[in-house]
Amino acid sequence: MVKELALSTKLVYQPNDDIYNASVAPLYQTTTFKQKSVSDLGQYDYTRSGNPTRTQLESQLASLMKADHAYAVNSGMSCLDVISRLIKQGDEVIAGDDLYGGTHRLLTFLHKNGSIKLKHIDTTNTELVLKSVTASTKFIFLESPTNPLIKVVDLPAISKYIRKNYPDCIIVFDNTMMTPLLLSPLDYADIQYESATKYLNGHHDIMAGVIATRSKKLADDLFFVINATGCGLAPFDSWLLLRGLKTLSIRFERQQANTVKIANWLESIGLTVRYPGLKSHPQYELHKSFNKGFGAVLSFETGSIKKSEIITEGTKIFGVTVSFGCVNSLISMPCRMSHASIDEKTRKERNLPEDLIRLCIGIEDADDLIDDLKTALLKSGLVSESSTGKIFVNSVSKL
Numbered sequence: 444m445v446k447e448l449a450l451s452t453k454l455v456y457q458p459n460d461d462i463y464n465a466s467v468a469p470l471y472q473t474t475t476f477k478q479k480s481v482s483d484l485g486q487y488d489y490t491r492s493g494n495p496t497r498t499q500l501e502s503q504l505a506s507l508m509k510a511d512h513a514y515a516v517n518s519g520m521s522c523l524d525v526i527s528r529l530i531k532q533g534d535e536v537i538a539g540d541d542l543y544g545g546t547h548r549l550l551t552f553l554h555k556n557g558s559i560k561l562k563h564i565d566t567t568n569t570e571l572v573l574k575s576v577t578a579s580t581k582f583i584f585l586e587s588p589t590n591p592l593i594k595v596v597d598l599p600a601i602s603k604y605i606r607k608n609y610p611d612c613i614i615v616f617d618n619t620m621m622t623p624l625l626l627s628p629l630d631y632a633d634i635q636y637e638s639a640t641k642y643l644n645g646h647h648d649i650m651a652g653v654i655a656t657r658s659k660k661l662a663d664d665l666f667f668v669i670n671a672t673g674c675g676l677a678p679f680d681s682w683l684l685l686r687g688l689k690t691l692s693i694r695f696e697r698q699q700a701n702t703v704k705i706a707n708w709l710e711s712i713g714l715t716v717r718y719p720g721l722k723s724h725p726q727y728e729l730h731k732s733f734n735k736g737f738g739a740v741l742s743f744e745t746g747s748i749k750k751s752e753i754i755t756e757g758t759k760i761f762g763v764t765v766s767f768g769c770v771n772s773l774i775s776m777p778c779r780m781s782h783a784s785i786d787e788k789t790r791k792e793r794n795l796p797e798d799l800i801r802l803c804i805g806i807e808d809a810d811d812l813i814d815d816l817k818t819a820l821l822k823s824g825l826v827s828e829s830s831t832g833k834i835f836v837n838s839v840s841k842l
C-alpha cells in the first residue's frame with residue numbers, strides 16, 4: 444500500500460506537467476484558448492469556465508481537503524454566494540448565531556428577500572441544534588471555533604445525528620479558522636468552504652475562497668453556478684495562492700505557538716481569554732476531541748469600550764486591521780470593525796460584547812508581541828505594573 448503524504452509535504456510538493464519541466468507551475472495569464480476546430484473546444488476555451496493555473500490550484504486544494512472536487516473562487520463570501528444559490532425558494536436553513544458578520548449579512552439578506560427561511564440558533568448548544576433540525580431543514584451552516592466569540596460547535600455529534608435522521612439536509616462548514624491542517628470537515632459535512640484570503644494564502648495580498656465536496660452532484664451544481672456567475676479565481680491570484688500555500692504549515696505552526704504563549708500571558712495577568720487552547724476554555728476538551736490544534740485567533744474583554752479602544756490603537760506591531768491569517772499580527776474590535784454589519788440590537792441579543800478585542804497572531808517574535816500588548820494595556824489603565832515588574836489587571840469595570 445502506498446503511504447499517503449503528510450499535508451506539510453503536499454503543500455510544497457506541487458507536481459505539474461509543464462512541457463519545459465518548470466519547477467513552479469506556470470501562470471496562464473490568458474482569457475481565451477485557441478480551438479483546434481469550431482467543434483473541438485479542447486480542455487479550456489475561456490478562463491471563466493476554466494484555466495490551467497486554477498486547475499492546478501484546485502487539484503492541490505482537493506487533495507489537502509480530502510475532497511473529490513474543489514473550486515477556487517474570488518473571495519470567501521463568493522463561496523457562500525455560490526452555495527446559497529443551491530438553496531431553493533422557501534427552503535428552511537439553520538445557521539449559527541455567532542457566524543462571521545458577513546455570513547450573517549448575506550443569509551439575512553436572502554431571508555428578508557423571501558429566498559430562504561432562516562433560523563439563527565446557538566449551534567454551540569448541541570441539544571438545541573438536534574431539537575431544531577426537522578425534515579424541512581434543507582441546509583445547516585456551521586463554523587467552529589466561531590468568529591469572534593471563539594465558541595466550539597460539536598461538529599461530529601451534529602453530523603452523526605443529521606446524517607442518521609435527515610440525510611437530505613446539507614451540512615455546510617466554514618473551516619477558515621482551522622484550515623485543512625487542523626480539521627477535515629468533509630468527514631462530517633457535505634460542503635466545506637474557507638476564506639483563502641486568510642491562512643491559506645497568508646500574506647493579505649489576495650482575496651480568495653475555496654469550496655470543496657465529495658459529492659459529484661453537489662460539485663456539478665456548484666461548478667454550474669461558478670461558471671454562470673463568473674466568480675472563478677483569476678489566474679494570477681490562483682498562482683499567488685499556490686505560492687502562499689507552500690508555507691502554510693510552517694506559518695501556522697509558528698502562529699499557533701505564539702498564540703498559546705500570548706493567551707497564557709494574558710490569562711496570567713488576570714484577563715479572561717477566549718481561546719480553545721486554554722484549559723479554562725469551557726469547550727477545551729470538545730475542541731481537542733476533533734481538531735488537531737487550536738488556531739491563532741483569540742479574544743478578550745476589558746469591561747470598558749474606551750479602554751478597549753486605547754489598547755487597540757495603542758499597539759505598534761499589531762496592525763489595527765480586520766481579517767486574520769496573515770503573517771503579521773492584527774488587533775481589532777469586532778463590533779466596530781469585522782462584525783459591524785450585525786446591527787447593535789442583534790449584537791446585544793447574541794451577547795457580542797461591544798468592548799471585545801480580537802487578536803490574530805502572526806509570525807513575529809512572541810516576546811515582542813507581548814511587550815507591545817503590555818505597553819498598550821498599561822496605557823489604557825486596565826493593568827498596572829508592580830515594583831517587581833509584575834503586570835496585573837486592576838479591575839474589570841462595567842461598560
Ligand SMILES: Cc1ncc(COP(=O)(O)O)c(C=O)c1O
Nearest residue numbers: 518519520543590619638640651
Ligand atoms: C470565518 C469567515 N468566513 C468567511 C469570511 C469571508 O471571507 P472573504 O473576506 O475572503 O470574503 C470571513 C472574513 O471575511 C471569515 O472570517
Ligand SMILES: N[C@@H](CCSC[C@H](N)C(=O)O)C(=O)O
Nearest residue numbers: 543545765766767780781784
Ligand atoms: N468591511 C468588511 C469587513 C470585513 S471583516 C473580514 C474578516 N472576516 C474578519 O473577521 O475580520 C465587510 O463589510 O465585509
